[in-house]
Amino acid sequence: MNITSTYEKYADRNPLRPALVTAKETLSYKEWNNLIQKTAGWFQNYSKKPLKVAFLLQNSLEFLQIFTGASRAGWTAIPLDPRSSPMELEERLSLSSPHVLLTSASLSRKLSFTKKFALVEDWKIEVEKTLPSPVLSVDPLSPFYMGFTSGSTGKPKAFLRSQKSWVKSFDCNKTDFHMHSEECVLVPGPLVHSLFLYGAISTLFLGGTVHLLERFSPSAVLSLLKSKNITTVYSVPTMIEALLSKGEKVNSSFKMLSSGAKWEPSTRQKALALFPFMKHYEFYGASELSFVSVLNNENRNHASSVGTPCQHVSVKIVGDKGEILPPREIGTVYVKSELRFLGYLKGDGIDSPNEWMTVDDMGYLDEQGFLYIIGRKHNMILYGGLNIFPEEIEEILKKHENVQEAAVIGVTDAYWGQKPLAFIVGNASKRELSSFVRKHLSSYKVPRLWRFVKELPYTSSGKIARQALKNHLETEEIQ
Template identity: 50%
Template sequence: MGNITDSYETLAKIFPNKIAIYTNHQQINYKKWNELVNQTANWLDSLHSENKTIGILLPNGIPFLQLFAGAAKAGWIAVPYDLKWKTTELEKRVKLSNPSIIVTTREIYNRIIRDFPNAISLDDSLRKISRFEANIIKHTQENSPFYIGFTSGTTGNPKAFIRSQDSWVASFDCNRIDFEINESEHVLIPGALIHSHFLYGAISTLYLGGTVYLLDKFSPIKGHSWIKSYPITTMYVVPTMVEAFLKQGIQINKSIKILSSGAKWSESSKMKISIIFPNITMYEFYGASEMSFITVLSDRDGMHKAASVGKPCYGVEVQIRLQDQRLAKHNEIGKIYVRSGLIIDGYIDHDGKDVHSIRDEEGWATVHDMGYFDEDGYLYIIGREQNMILYGGINIFPEEIEKVISLHPDVEEVAVIGLEDSYWGQVVVAVVKGKENPLEIRKFCKKYLSSYKIPRKWLFLSEMPYTTSGKIARAELVKLFENKETKTSDE
């Protein structure tokens, strides 16, 4: 199908002076962008590495995208690392991904060179890159692996997945068809490029020929300012960012398209943001790091199917299977299986040598989410199998309880987890960010939930812990209870 950088040559000829990437510090047109990517690819090729894997430990900026795209062009694999990771966390992921070199800032380089002797400073690498030809010397093989990312397993330990060029090139068709995005878009990327949602947003925009507006780091004030000052037409977000924008309370009247991944938006958040952005076009999509896009729900459909996550994206097949692997009927809950060209190659084993596919013999894969289709073909997510709480032999999905609790005015954010119990197996526990008022919230829950679904214990926090992808870190919440580090409010 091709390389994720294949369009750059053409774009450089058709729109040489069009801005490809705009940041707070610099801007670069498509002619220069194409040259930088080629120079980077030629530099990497000159290293004659057997492993052909580059670690990127950098803040948001053009160099991050340049190294990522240049690696893809050269047939190398890029591995973004999070600046927030401690040395021990970085060591685990470096061991899994086994990079030939790690490019980082001068400050971090001085700090980590003893532990990571293959590190190189960004300044040094850019100096070396600048000496190479601006035309590509070598063409890469078709559909080569290009990207290693990480997810947290159920134990909290990282799992490394690897994906090939074709999976993202196929995803770009979803941008065109499902999200109606083309070369005329001005796309705001407000989040960290370590998050695949924002990295994909930037790379897909560059492939299609739009302009990327890249924030150094997320700031709702800066985001609002850029939306007002520049011709932004599209913005990639996660729900926590939306809440931050809402707190600013600044109305933006221009037409803007929002692409949201992560947790499902609450109806109250949707109503609030439609006031802040009265001319919004909203696309929520359900997906996973391993699967990319699965379904999409536009605000046109969201009016009458608000609780669903939409219909399958272009080129994606979805099945609901029961425990005995029979296909579920309409409104019958089962495990969600997906088949598409967007799925990862697989997980890398712990010695970094073998890749284990997540597909079955017929190409189907699952991340163990549970859900159902309605009679109109809209998908509804009930919860993730691994989050399921087994209370006295009854299956309880935390997501259902979270939806109810989140409606209470005293609640800003909520996560429901299962805590081990010698009699019941597990009991339902609610962790709430907001006003500490467990009796009132329990009373509210009784209106909408069966008694066995109402949390038995309550924990109130000033801030929730998050994973690098912006989701609530449930494993950390379980540890808070198990270690009894925080006072809990019993029933």
């Protein structure tokens, strides 16, 4: 089980089929397979023992070349985010301890704190001189990919994925997303975000063509949808909103795969008006869990859910005493899956989870097995002994015609413990919004504090950056 094990087959069967298309170049499967064999050869020449390679690169052929070549050689690939500060990069490198560090000349200034890196421009010349290497026999449970996620403290945690977990995930593309080997897949977002990296790697494993953007551009996405035979687009909600803001109609047929947050009903209506032949797949998951569930256009009666469990995934809802809860009772969402991560890096070892694991999302299952997510446990606001989930209030606020964006966090209060504070992008008044929320939710869930801002901070995966909002309160007066 290696994420590159099918490349030779495609190179033999259909050598001229495009594997990877960028604005600068197109590589056929024959060229791609040869390049990855040489890249794996370079890693094996560096060390017969599997090591770790970190790389700081923008979206590029070289990014995917390093990731897949390292995998083929049995190494662990560690993508670093170009948007990170030097301090954040130093923190992640200290945590992951790579043996090789690669970057581009344009990004090398971000690594000014160390001289232990090589420029990818020079590295490519070395690879070109290397003899190709066949696929090695690699332990399917050994780590091949290290990513980073932040805990409640904001400090990075390194998670590890195995070859087997990703190869098993590729089954979801076929079974849950109805994809095939002739797909032309547009990857418009940053490859350092695992959703877009997975989109590219799974497409290459299945024999499709990857169209890769150097950076997200709504105009570029719309242009490709109109001019190329794009069959699938990976996205997050913020990207979809940017596409819709252009107001351009696209009459081609394609699948839109999105994660990160639920689509609002108004967003769905706009999307279907501008993209009448689009089929939307909305999936729920996490860095640690991979895919958990998927919802598509055909399940309109369950639009507020996150769908049913994906291939190789089981879900249960657990109460405070560890009991399995019946349908429609809210509890902690637990997942058992062949797709999940190996665990978190802990010293020189791996802190592995139990068979059933949770990322502390709260929700319930209905009688038909559809999963509903209410909110995340660590986001929960404890107001006078009552539990409030910010996501529930945000969903209501965003339904108001004069609210573009909304986010709710808890702030410390000497009497109540915590009080809900709402950040609003829009033109509505505090009184108007308080009345609106009270019509839909219990009175104790109405935000007691309000802050009107020009924009909200989001993570790279399109989720509200709640820690950034809490930091914002330290420098701005609450209204």
